[in-house]
Amino acid sequence: RKEVEQDPGPFNVPEGATVAFNCTYSNSASQSFFWYRQDCRKEPKLLMSVYSSGNEDGRFTAQLNRASQYISLLIRDSKLSDSATYLCVVTLTTDSWGKFQFGAGTQVVVTP
């Protein structure tokens, strides 16, 4: 079983609609959580960190559910420019650089 699992999609979303997807992690000792965005054939870039209380950044909302061991990302009022692959990243400890775990990504395609 993979440490971090994501639905690969694609999620086809009409422009202006809302899309949400989850990422599950297997290790209950996981400490920090992130969403990265990766455009086609480009490098990943940090979209947002995920805090225990949930957090919002503009049209993006991230949630953490420790009991069920998943994080979620919701995108409201989708734009064409939101088309990308969203990578879930989980770390096991707060001081171990070597323990970042990446999901394989969820592809989102926003259509006009």
Added chain:
Amino acid sequence: NAGVTQTPKFQVLKTGQSMTLQCAQDMNHEYMSWYRQDPGMGLRLIHYSVGAGITDQGEVPNGYNVSRSTTEDFPLRLLSAAPSQTSVYFCASSPTENSYNEQFFGPGTRLTVL
């Protein structure tokens, strides 16, 4: 700042050849790492470094060597290329060892081994 730079962007090798992928950062970050990205697999950590002179193995280190003689540079060496090493390679850096820090990625090197 240029951020994290990688060279070359593309490379084709024959089985058994060796080469070095270059990575440099100008942000004075202590922590650097190499990942490979394969379809459906997510990024997998090859090697990482917590500072000049200190390196350690990640999840998939076999067939690769690294060194960190300066804070800025973190080259990845393929000792004897194999078709299984066909992948996209990303170098990343981060300011400190704290895993809450953002990772900054280079643009990647697309490697094909024939």
